[in-house]
Amino acid sequence: MAKTNRHSAQASPASHDKKQERRTGIVTTPKQFRLTPTLVQEVKLASAQSGINESYYLETLLNQIRATNGSLPVLSRELELLGEARSSAA
DSSP states (O other), X not given: OOOOSOEEEOOOTTXXXXXXXXXXXXXXXXXXXXXXXXXXXXXXXXXXXXXXXXXXXXXXXXXXXXXXXXXXXXXXXHHHHHHXXXXXXX
16 A cells, blocks of 8 residues: 655656746756645745745755855765654655
8 A cells, every 4th residue: 555644746757857947047846745744844845935946946055055054965864764754654
């Protein structure tokens, strides 16, 4: 039986294997992630309130973290397990 506590953010089939170029000339590559339903809803809401699409919202968020820290943080497996425990308890 498939788990139903996670959703996946997917690129459209036509763009799945293709790199795309934004109007700014920046090349992007499609990537698929698995998120909890709560995170999916929060990203949808935050991106809509920001007036941008979900992909650009996540990219901008990651760029802000990198700019603040000098790089993206390396997370421990313990944090991942804690997040999974919180998700299953909700």
